[in-house]
Every structure is written in C-alpha cells, then in structure tokens.
Amino acid sequence: MVRVLVFVPSPPLLLDALGGAVTSLRRVCQRAISVLDGCDAVVVGASPGQGWVAGTADATPYGASGPAAQDGLPLALAVGRTLLPAASLYGVTQTSELPVAEGLLVVGDGTARRTEKAPGHFDERAAGFDTQIEKALAEGDPEALLALDPVLAEALLVGGLDVWRAAATAALAEVRPDGEAPWGWSGEVHLAEAPYGVGYVVATWLPA
C-alpha cells in the first residue's frame, strides 16, 4: 500500500565523497524526503537486475579516493542509500513491478541533452521532454508518466524512465477504500532544473 512517493535525481555529485557542487539540490532532496519520516520506505532505482539489493554507496568508481567497496551499489541505489540510509533498496529493470511499501523513494533522472555542454550535447527536444516529466510529477499523474515516449527518452538519454514507469504502475494500482476508483495523487514539484545540462526534478506525491 504505497501512500507517499518522493522523486529525486541521481547525479554522482550527490554521493557523500563527491559532494560540494550540488549542495542546494541535496538540501531540496532532503527536505522532500522528510515526508517519508516514520514510513516503511523503500528506495527504488535502475539496476542491472531486478530485486532487493544490499550494498555500499561507493564513490570510488567515480574517482573518489580510498579503497573500493566489494559491494558497490548501482548509481541510483547508491544515491538513494546516501539520501535515506535506513531504507531497503530495490533494483528496477525495464519491466519491474515494485514491492509493497508504504513509502517509495524513486531515484531517476531526466534528459541529458539540455545544453551544448550537456553530456549528450544539445537536443532541442530535451527541454520539452523534461517539461512533460515535470508536469506529470506536479499533477500527480501516473498515466502521464506511463505515456512518456520510450524511444525519444532513449534518444535524449533519460535515465529515469524505467523507475518512473514502475512507480506509476504501483501508484495506479492503489484503489480508494471503497474500491470504486483509483487513488488520486496530489503532486508537488520542489525543484526542476538542469544546471549541468541534465534534467533534475524533485517531487512528492501524497494521497489527494
């Protein structure tokens, strides 16, 4: 029975050992995540395999100094672990269903082609695609997340599509206590920006 969803991005810059450049993003994430306080929350993020994962948020593959962990997590789950250390971690692939949980921390990113200096260089379609994501999250609209074009998403280097689709499916599956209609969601976007050409969005969904 999911009751709270929080959406955050996953730049490696959010890992503790690499922090500094995105302190305001981290603060916004932490404020948004505070709605999960007291919840039985699960971090969900892209992973090579589906299912529960244990491990360490290891920044050494991204160049941080120190010994490498033997049990380093995939990036999205590493960022989730950093932001919400006590939560369980669940890896998502293209077709994953999510486990039952009261709260979900959904870790995923928008396009990576917002500017000429962006990792994927500039693509004029990227800003519009990120706006679609932002609108879906602002309106608490799982159908809109599911309607995002996967082919265009791939072309624009969107990192969050799989996890958003899984979260949207979980959100749609919730029904009102009377069983008559889908649970409605009230969305709020706390941040939507692309300071380095990658679309970051932080949002929360609570029951409407």
Add this chain to the structure above:
Amino acid sequence: MLRFRGKLLPETSLVMAIVNRTPDSFFDRGATFGLQAALDRVDEVVAAGAHIVDIGGVKAAPGAEVSAAEEADRVVEVVERVRAAHPLIVISVDTYRASVAELVLAAGADLVNDAWEAPEPETFAVAASFGAGVVCTHAGHLAPRTRPHRVSYPDVVADVVTTVTGLAERAVAAGVSRESVLIDPGHDFGKNTRHSLQLTARTSDLVASGWPVLMALSRKDFVGEVLDLLPDERLEGTLAATAVCAWQGARVFRAHDVGATLRVLRMVDAIKGLTEPVVNVRGLA
C-alpha cells in the same frame, strides 16, 4: 626508440604541437582554420622546437558533423605542404577515420593519432602499409565525439592500461612497427576530472607497460575544473601536470604552448639526468 617512417626521435621528452584546421576547437576557436594560418602555425611550432606536429580537421567535442570528405579537404593539403616545407618533421594527423588516415599517409604523414580507441581498426593495417605509426588512446569505450556521462570504473588506471596495451598489440599484429606505437590514456575522454587526476598521478603504471606514453593534457577540462579556470587561463595547470607526467616517464606531450612545454620538459629531463644543463658555470669558474 621512437621512429616514424624512418624519422628517429631523440631520447628526451618530446613535444607534439597541436595544429587545428578546425573552426571550432575549444582553445584556439578557429584561429588556424584557414590554410595559410595552419601552415604559419606549423612554421612557428617547428621553429619553436616541436618534434611532431599533430594536424586535426575535426574537433573532439560533439558538434557539427564533419564528413570524411570534408575532413580530408581540411587536412590533406596541409600535410602535403608541410611535408614539402619541413622534410624531417614528424607529421601526425589527428583522425579516427581509416579513410582519412590513408589519404594523409599518402600525402606524407608519419603518424595516425586516433584519440577514440580505434573505432575503425583497419586504421592499423593502413598505417602499417605505409610504415607509419599509430597512437592507441583510451576513450572510455565511448563512440567518437561523445562526452562522458556518469562513467565509472572499478579501477580507471587498470582499465586504461589493459585497453591501450591491447590496442598497441593489435597494431603490431596488423604490421605496425613496435617502435612506431604510442599509448595515450586519453585525459578527459570518457573520464571525469578525478579519473584524469588518478591517471596523472599513476603515469608510472602506464610507463611500466613498456610502451612509450603520449600525454594529451593541454588546457583540458580536468585542469580547468581543478583550478576553476577557462581554457585561456590553464597554462600553469597544464605545465604542472606535464612536469608530473614527465618525471614519471611519459615521453611525448601534445601541447598548444610549444615553447613553455619544451622548457618544462628540458628542466625535468635535466633533473632526471637525461640531459646536461645548457650552461654550467655557476660555482665552477
């Protein structure tokens, strides 16, 4: 020993001067795009003491597509003219295309500087057929002219050593002479700044492979990020990295600033005991 089409290079640290026949490279921004400007730049860097000139027709970063024909138009004539004007200089061409490599080698180039991890492996056989050399570069396994996005390595130095020595062996297997192969860790290519710093610090790991190491450090983003400076402010940072790599045994330095780089390398070579002071009278008269 380094030899390219019969041209033997000295056993000191060496400078490969950058000559961009591009309208949009990150530092010179088209300053030597015109044919005469490119030729003047070659004259200038040869006079300054460069051992190799590296002529490029396509910028490394993403941007406007440059066809193979357009690339050849930009570089082949320069190579012909430089060959005629400077018969003994080693001419390198910065290209990842085998077809362009063939044309410039036919025009008199000595070395193919492929910065993108040999996306067209037939380049090796092409170079071999001319008795020319190759640069084997680590580019993070990315496609040409793409940027790194959250790239990660269990051990970036190990990945680089394995990749470039594997490419070097393939080049030799294709017929390139062992004394005409350079390896390049590819700073910034498929790497974040911390990765490039680790490669700089552990240059000796590459040198230990036995292959001569080319370092392309000049005014790159890893220098810019360390110091938070723009390309035209990155000379000192570049030279610091140059000295660190030379001290550990890197042999060739691809540079915009030929005179400054040469002076740093002469100093390092003297400290290593590789060369004698040019003047040596202090306290000895």
